[in-house]
Amino acid sequence: MRHISDEILNKYIxxxxxxxxxxxxxxxxxxxxxxxxxxxxxRIVDQQFRMMETFHVSGDFTxxxxxxxEKISFHYAPxxxxxxxxxxxxxxxxxxxxxxxxILAVKASVPAVPSEPAWYKTAFDAASSKFSDILSSYKDxxxxxxxxxxxxxxxxxILVSIYIVYESFxxxxxxxx
Amino acid sequence: xxxxxxxxxIESVKRGNQxxxxxxxxxxxxxxxxxxKRMLRNDFDAEEVLQxxxxxxxxxxxxxxxxxxxxxxxxxxxxxxxxxxxxxxxRRNEKDLSSLEDHLELSDAGVQVYAESENVAQFVNKMIExxxxxxxxxxxxFYIDDMSLDEISKITGLSLVNVxxxxxxxxxxxxxxxxxxxxxxxxx
Numbered sequence: 001m002r003h004i005s006d007e008i009l010n011k012y013i014x015x016x017x018x019x020x021x022x023x024x025x026x027x028x029x030x031x032x033x034x035x036x037x038x039x040x041x042x043r044i045v046d047q048q049f050r051m052m053e054t055f056h057v058s059g060d061f062t063x064x065x066x067x068x069x070e071k072i073s074f075h076y077a078p079x080x081x082x083x084x085x086x087x088x089x090x091x092x093x094x095x096x097x098x099x100x101x102x103i104l105a106v107k108a109s110v111p112a113v114p115s116e117p118a119w120y121k122t123a124f125d126a127a128s129s130k131f132s133d134i135l136s137s138y139k140d141x142x143x144x145x146x147x148x149x150x151x152x153x154x155x156x157x158i159l160v161s162i163y164i165v166y167e168s169f170x171x172x173x174x175x176x177x
Numbered sequence: 178x179x180x181x182x183x184x185x186x187i188e189s190v191k192r193g194n195q196x197x198x199x200x201x202x203x204x205x206x207x208x209x210x211x212x213x214k215r216m217l218r219n220d221f222d223a224e225e226v227l228q229x230x231x232x233x234x235x236x237x238x239x240x241x242x243x244x245x246x247x248x249x250x251x252x253x254x255x256x257x258x259x260x261x262x263x264x265x266x267x268r269r270n271e272k273d274l275s276s277l278e279d280h281l282e283l284s285d286a287g288v289q290v291y292a293e294s295e296n297v298a299q300f301v302n303k304m305i306e307x308x309x310x311x312x313x314x315x316x317x318x319f320y321i322d323d324m325s326l327d328e329i330s331k332i333t334g335l336s337l338v339n340v341x342x343x344x345x346x347x348x349x350x351x352x353x354x355x356x357x358x359x360x361x362x363x364x365x
Contacts, residue, residue: 010345041355045348048301049320055211057224062202065228069198069235 004028004035012039013046083169104128183247187238202231205248208322209255215305215313216259226262230255245331252322253332256314283307287354297360304351312347319344 004025011017012025029036107128181189181200189197209230213223233254241250286307294300305313311333318324318332326344330337 006345006349010348013348037356038352041352041360042348044297044355044360045301045351048298048351049305049316049348051298052305052316052320053211053302054207054321055214055220055223057206057210057227061206061224061228062199065202065231066196066199068228068232069195072232072236 001032003032004038009035009039009042013042083166100131104132184243187241187247190235191238198235201234201247205251206231209251211321212252212255212314212317213259215317216256216310217262218306218310222262222266226258227255230258233258246328248322249324249328249331252318252324256332283350283354287357291354291358297355300354300358300360301351304354308347308350312343315340315343316347 008017008021008025012022017025029039183201183204186197186200190201206227209227210223213226214220217223217226230251234251237254241247283304287304290300290303290307294303305316308316315329315333318329319326324332326337326340329335329340333340335343
């Protein structure tokens with residue numbers, strides 16, 4: 001009589017046997033005491049392996065190791081979001097520019113009242129007139145057609161660059177995850 | 178407090194909460210120690226290599242890609258550290274541990290262990306220590322660490338077939354011992 005191979009018995013132990021193979025094994029075990037004894041012994045070994053001893057480290061292992069980790073110079077610093085800071089800074093600058101422009105517009109629309117100006121009013125007038133001068137010089141600079149085209153090009157490049165930076169930031173963040 | 182996953186703990190450590198690494202140490206220290214003790218056969222060496230493995234893991238956390246389980250990544254560090262330790266001690270070299278012995282001879286050891294054992298549990302536990310390091314290491318990974326054969330293959334660098342062969346050979350060798358010393362009749 002042909003006996004069951006070790007490989008089939010191991011597959012049976014690992015629940016890898018099914019269908020025809022499983023029924024053939026069951027039929028054979030009914031008539032072969034030798035294979036049945038081998039299977040039972042294999043099952044005992046498998047059960048004992050499952051109850052295999054786990055060894056334990058000394059009680060102060062974690063404490064000692066954490067002391068070593070604290071001593072080494074390498075630390076994980078909290079991640080700083082430079083992109084977020086950049087966006088906030090840009091937002092603040094733009095808000096300030098819009099605010100100044102609005103003040104200038106309001107000032108231009110209100111008729112001048114002849115009275116003794118306060119020192120801060122004089123200073124503000126001087127600053128705003130300087131700002132208006134700079135603005136008008138830039139306006140002159142961009143008034144020519146060629147410069148307008150260059151300006152548009154530059155604006156386009158800046159927009160594309162911002163988009164690329166944003167996309168690479170998103171990708172890097174995804175990779176970290 | 179809910180049980181944090183490995184990934185959640187690692188993210189916390191990366192955010193600067195260094196003390197949270199103690200949770201990872203507590204979770205894996207005994208399993209790692211059992212594995213190392215079966216590879217190195219010495220408590221002191223096993224603890225030293227385990228400590229070294231945790232330090233390496235801490236320093237390399239930023240390289241851990243979450244496409245595999247943390248346990249697989251960590252056990253690979255433990256396994257490779259043990260191999261480096263063994264080769265530096267010149268007890269065994271890496272080639273020896275990754276090659277397969279054609280024949281697993283345990284009968285002499287079996288007679289001695291049988292004389293010292295009171296029951297089958299003691300016998301099997303002592304016989305595991307008599308198996309070649311590679312065999313007991315793979316048994317440890319499979320039965321204690323609940324790793325799949327695929328994970329064991331990734332950690333040890335052995336082929337899936339070889340891992341399976343080692344597992345089956347270990348079982349068969351111990352089964353022959355159980356039959357030889359009639360332990361199956363005692364239990365049935």
